[in-house]
Amino acid sequence: MESSPPPPPKLPIPGRRNILITSALPYVNNVPHLGNIIGCVLSADVFARYCRLRGYNAIYICGTDEYGTATETKAMEEKCTPKEICDKYHAIHREVYKWFNIKFDKFGRTSSPEQTEVCHSIFHKLMENKWLTENTMQQLYCDTCQRFLADRLVEGTCPNKVCNASARGDQCETCSTLLNPTELIDPKCKVCKNTPRIRDTDHLFLELPLLKDKLVDYINETSVAGLWSQNAIQATNAWLKEGLKPRCITRDLKWGVPVPHEKYKDKVFYVWFDAPIGYVSITASYTPDWEKWWKDPDNVELFQFMGKDNVPFHTIMFPSTLLGTEEKWTMMKTISVTEYLNYEAGKFSKSKGIGVFGNDAKDTDIPPEVWRYYLLMNRPEASDTLFTWADLQAKLNNELLSNLGNFINRVLSFVAKPAGAGYDSIVPDASNAESHSLTKVLAEKTSKWVEQYLDAMEKVKLKQGLKIAMAISSDGNAYLQESQFWRLYKEDSAACAIVIKTSVGLVYLLACLLEPFMPSFSEEVLRQLNLSPEESLSFSEEKGEVAKAKSPWDFVPAGHKIGKPAPLFKELKDETVALHREKYAGSQAERSSKAAADAEANKVANKLKGTKLSGGPKKEQKKQSGGSKLKTSEADITIAKLDIRVGLIRKAEKHPDADSLYVEEIDVGEDAPRTVVSGLVKFIPLEEMQNRKVCVLCNLKPVAMRGIKSHAMVLAASNEDHTKVELVEPPESAAIGERVTFAGYSGEPEASLSGKSKTWEKLAAELHSNGELVACYKDVPFTTSAGVCKVKTIANGEIR
Secondary structure, three states: OOOOOOOOOOOOOOOOOEEEEEEOOOEOOOOOEHHHHHHHHHHHHHHHHHHHHOOOEEEEEEEEEOOOHHHHHHHHHHOOOHHHHHHHHHHHHHHHHHHOOOOOOEEEEOOOHHHHHHHHHHHHHHHHOOOEEEEEEEEEEEOOOOEEOOHHHEEEEOOOOOOOOEEEOOEOOOOOOEOOHHHOEEEEEOOOOOOOEEEEEEEEEEOHHHHHHHHHHHHHHHHHHOOOOHHHHHHHHHHHHHOOOOEEOEEOOOOOOEOOOHHHOOOEEOHHHHHHHHHHHHHHHHOOOOHHHHOOOOOEEEEEEEEHHHHHHHHHHHHHHHHHHOOOOOOEEEEEEEOOEEEOOEEOEOOOOEOOEHHHHHHOOOOHHHHHHHHHHOOOOOOOEEEOHHHHHHHHHHHHHHHHHHHHHHHHHHHHOOEOOEOOOEOOOOOOHHHOHHHHHHHHHHHHHHHHHHHHHHOOOHHHHHHHHHHHHHHHHHHHHHHOHHHHHHHOHHHHHHHHHHHHHHHHHHHHHHOOOOHHHHHHHHHHHOOOHHHHOOOOOOOOOOHHHHOHHHOOOOOOEOOOOOOOOOOOOHHHHHHHHHHOOOEHHHHHHHHHHHHHHHHHHHHHOOOOOOOOOOOOOOEOOOOOEOOOOHHHHHHHOOOEEEEEEEEEEEOOOOOOOEEEEEEOOOOOOEEEEEOOOOOOOHHHHOOOEEEEEOOEOOEEEOOEEEOOEEOEEEOOOOOOEEEOEOOOOOOOOOEOEEEEOOOOOOOOEEOOOOOOOOOOOOOOOOOOEEEEEOOEEOEEOOEEEEOOOOOOOOEO
16 A cells, blocks of 8 residues: 655745744764753644644754764764764654654755755855955864864863863863863863874854844844743853854864865865754755745744753854845744753763663653653753653653543543443533533633643743643543532433533543643544544634633534543553663663673573583582583683682772762772772661672673773672672681682582672573582682572673
């Protein structure tokens, strides 16, 4: 069956409200995390859906930002071309946004012919109008790599005295200061880690100081008329207060839009210059009549969504660029800016892999409408907000399930009951509903809520709009309870019919108002109402839907047969939350390392099943059932490679960035103590970790645990349900640095503990019967308070 052709591109319609919506183009060097999603694409999607719901002629344009240093850097990391990186991550972004139900009119790319064409056109206009100047600038050059280093290829310390955090050469993520690489303290080449030197190079500059008067007039007028968010105004004014400086628009790179100038033909446009032009070029790839959207400011309103670190590029740089062409561009009217969404105890970070990413959300089996609801209810509109798994659970269970889902299911389930207990799925008639006092009060409250909802959404106060819609659901629950409809059904059928028909109307109203926030939820509610989403989802003055909020009993006609009710949300259990919290702790790299180690552990465990292991003092081996002696196996080699020594914990303290981890300094008989990170906080008190002997696995590959690199692993033992964990202790007489051996143990130890590491959980191999492997010191098995310590699992992702 052939798929239907895409609808023709929408163009502005005279006399209609024409709205052009963009979200900051997500950079294509990684998977988007939840902070990226709420900061731009999801927020813009909500507003675009609201505009369509209201009957406005709106298009939503977005795409991946593909040029620049970050792409080149990622390509070097993954040993491929920048084009291959862009193809890979563009597809990933598209898939993530599709799962989140983001409905673009066009999701394009900046590495397109249209991008080159529009960039060149704007560049030529700026040259003609003499807003560009040539200048020599000092740039960092790496003699080892034999290249000028673009901003993101330089790392160092932020020069801002109140910050002094680690920063890239273009911007400090901590304090949001825009930088030049030469301003960094102690700069290093990101590729080879050597110190670069300063060299002269010629570049083109946009003369922002000369454009200041035009720019300030635009900002003063539009920030008021367009109701710019306060954080956008503050960031813009801070830039103006510092004083505008000429801004370089070219870079010594290969991956980018080439500069159409003979002298600069080996350079490309700086990404800050060409990326915002991507909004225009992606629209050009959507329709050849793109100028009808972008060069008609009298008939088109431009709304732009982004995170706070993108504000100067959209309120200073991009407007200056367009003003400099001296053409009649559709300039941004309204800007909606979010602060940061933080993750548990720290920041989401693409570069560091911290947080829940788009593909992670999909893997949790938590539906997209729940993620959308949580992110939007937690949208950081005025200050940073915090994602926690406990809060996600609370909002799902207490708000979506107990409030919204309960109200809708309660109403529709009652209607669906057979005659004598309900209405046999037929919406009852409700004559003289306005005379029913309780219903009249509800209708008045609902009408006021709808007015406030529309006001909030028109002002792009999305979180407020969502809260108002949920307040209508709360009122619906209270209305049902106060009416005692189950009693009215038997005692006053006319009043009951009014309550139920009004409640069905509220269900429909909620499906409409919540569609911008949870489209799949609204689609399912309409299915249960037996209404078509394409025909029914509308809330415009022209069709009279807004007026019906004053009489909610009129939304769904009497005699309409509803569909089959079903629960809309599923409870999120404590154990599921705990699993997710553990699974998504640390960075992506750490998770990947753990997954690889676990896979290797399982692999070795399977090899060791039913196999007797050697490697300790030579003892007579028991015969297998077939009578032959056990042969040396691959497992023997793995065991032999383990370098386990007696160590002394000289110092132990809590990890500064992880509540469940200790950081220990352990003497294993070397020149200096080793730093070791162990997940033992909830099992062993800090005072019991001090100055005690332990067994230490020393030849593990170092792994960073929440920012601190661990250079070994402490062996621990646990009972079968892991409710008790103890350190495996060598005898007091054992010397620091002595090797630990393994030996066969023929006796069945009483109340033995399985020696499973609760530190990194990376030792893995199962032993099953008498005569199995036991950790020994001078042929004497190690013990815990419960007896001999059998080693349950032995293997690791990387033994050196």
